[in-house]
Amino acid sequence: MKINYLILAHTNFEHLDRLISALDQQGVNFFIHIDKTATQNYHNNKANVHVVEDRIDITWGGFGMVVATIKLLQLAYRTSGEGYYCLISGADYPVRSNERITKELAKGYERINIKAAPLPHKKMERFEYYHFDFKWRKLMTLSEKVITGLAKLFGIKRDIPFKIYVGSQWFVLSHQCVGYILQQLSNEPDYIDFFRYTKIPDEAFFHTIIGNSYFLKHTKPCVTYMDWGDGTGPELIAEEHVNRLKRVSKIEGTYGDFYPLFARKFNNNSKGVVKKIDEELRGIKV
Numbered sequence: 001m002k003i004n005y006l007i008l009a010h011t012n013f014e015h016l017d018r019l020i021s022a023l024d025q026q027g028v029n030f031f032i033h034i035d036k037t038a039t040q041n042y043h044n045n046k047a048n049v050h051v052v053e054d055r056i057d058i059t060w061g062g063f064g065m066v067v068a069t070i071k072l073l074q075l076a077y078r079t080s081g082e083g084y085y086c087l088i089s090g091a092d093y094p095v096r097s098n099e100r101i102t103k104e105l106a107k108g109y110e111r112i113n114i115k116a117a118p119l120p121h122k123k124m125e126r127f128e129y130y131h132f133d134f135k136w137r138k139l140m141t142l143s144e145k146v147i148t149g150l151a152k153l154f155g156i157k158r159d160i161p162f163k164i165y166v167g168s169q170w171f172v173l174s175h176q177c178v179g180y181i182l183q184q185l186s187n188e189p190d191y192i193d194f195f196r197y198t199k200i201p202d203e204a205f206f207h208t209i210i211g212n213s214y215f216l217k218h219t220k221p222c223v224t225y226m227d228w229g230d231g232t233g234p235e236l237i238a239e240e241h242v243n244r245l246k247r248v249s250k251i252e253g254t255y256g257d258f259y260p261l262f263a264r265k266f267n268n269n270s271k272g273v274v275k276k277i278d279e280e281l282r283g284i285k286v
Helices: 012-025 064-079 098-105 142-153 175-189 192-197 207-209 214-218 239-247 272-282
Strands: 003-009 026-032 049-051 084-089 090-096 111-112 172-174 225-226 261-263
Touching: 003 012, 003 064, 003 098, 012 090, 012 098, 012 111, 012 172, 049 064, 064 175, 064 207, 084 175, 084 207, 090 272, 098 172, 111 207, 142 172, 142 175, 172 175, 172 192, 175 192, 175 214, 192 207, 225 272
Parallel strands: 003 026, 003 084, 026 049, 225 261
Antiparallel strands: 084 172, 090 261, 111 172
């Protein structure tokens, strides 16, 4: 079975090389997008590593994240033409052996966290009003503040042309599902036109396309484990996380229980915990 790993990265290239080496096997291809703002260039001479040339400046909460993911899907779909498409971060690492990953994906299903909106932490306000692709963790421009503020003050809401589904960013999708998504993007410009001005669109864009299709009935939760700690962002994976993953076969999540195949996040200094994962979770003697 062929697996196409789609990797969004912007830093920690030493760990990115560890990630690629860990997942590399026959039938695997890697498609990598490096954020345009990255201060380093990334090179990998492996024949099965493909780097997106047209790089996007990705801002947290902005549409650039969706554009970069579409570029990865398009490149992988053209180059590979079959298998599963696994979107992960350059700060991820597998917590199961490659054999187990292949066996789990072979069961079928689209692995994506998906539910109909709204959810308590993903409210319809994200979609009902115009939001602009600025750096969400910095100040808005004055014009953006005025437009958004006036729209809310007078209750001016956008027309939503489809039922909205939401979830988390990462996924593993079948070749058939990816083909359907790319076809919809070609035939239905409303998806890009609408989500370009929504808040955190990567948590709803692909979900809405899948949610309004036959593929919704064949979804299961995503397979990436994260510890959100105080809720501001995923914590670095440490030894205590590895010990937890050793004790449990399934993780209880907002979108349902799941069997974790990957964990997030790691950095260049995570060599020690990666060694522990290789030895105790992946069965590799280092």
